[in-house]
Amino acid sequence: MNICVFCSAADLDSVYTDAAREFAELLGKRGHSLVWGGSDSGLMKVVADGVQDAGGRLIGISVEFLRDLARPNADEMVVAADLAERKALMLDRADAIVVLVGGTGTLDEATEILELRKHGMHSKPVVLLNTAGFYDGLKQQMARMEAEGFLPIPLSDLATFADDAPQALELLGA
Numbered sequence: 001m002n003i004c005v006f007c008s009a010a011d012l013d014s015v016y017t018d019a020a021r022e023f024a025e026l027l028g029k030r031g032h033s034l035v036w037g038g039s040d041s042g043l044m045k046v047v048a049d050g051v052q053d054a055g056g057r058l059i060g061i062s063v064e065f066l067r068d069l070a071r072p073n074a075d076e077m078v079v080a081a082d083l084a085e086r087k088a089l090m091l092d093r094a095d096a097i098v099v100l101v102g103g104t105g106t107l108d109e110a111t112e113i114l115e116l117r118k119h120g121m122h123s124k125p126v127v128l129l130n131t132a133g134f135y136d137g138l139k140q141q142m143a144r145m146e147a148e149g150f151l152p153i154p155l156s157d158l159a160t161f162a163d164d165a166p167q168a169l170e171l172l173g174a
Helices: 014-029 042-053 064-069 083-093 104-118 136-147 165-172
Strands: 002-006 033-036 057-063 076-080 096-099 126-129 160-162
Touching: 002 083, 002 104, 014 033, 014 042, 014 165, 033 042, 033 083, 042 057, 057 064, 057 083, 064 076, 076 083, 083 104, 096 104, 096 165, 104 126, 126 165, 160 165
Parallel strands: 002 033, 002 096, 033 057, 057 076, 096 126, 126 160
Antiparallel strands: none
16 A cells, blocks of 8 residues: 655654654555655654665655755655645555644645545545544544534544554554
């Protein structure tokens, strides 16, 4: 499978990097390819290193204004003109999506992917890896959206939340 991962490019605490590394190593050991933002910094680098070290392929989708941060030894690197094109290319190349911890950019990517899924624009599974309860607030908000009629489909058809790396891959059938 080509598994798209949205995550931070920031250097983060080991609670997050350890979980991301575990996920990446499992992904690579199982022969999957990583589709990611192409950056060679922060959590993005941790994930790319883990996948590559475990024998997986790296498909980077960078963006023109971040070209200088792109990983030089990816198996494939595409440079999009802007963030909108980048998200579209990442979704197009992916069989499934996993959202790791991240900031506003990751949240933007996740919500766009969920909105497209809600409207039937794709049917790829979406899993949020809820490391150390990072997405507890989002999970609660989405449950409220469902309960109060803001979601036209069940939350369970939109996205699932995983507590750890093995569960995330299990939810993807990977």
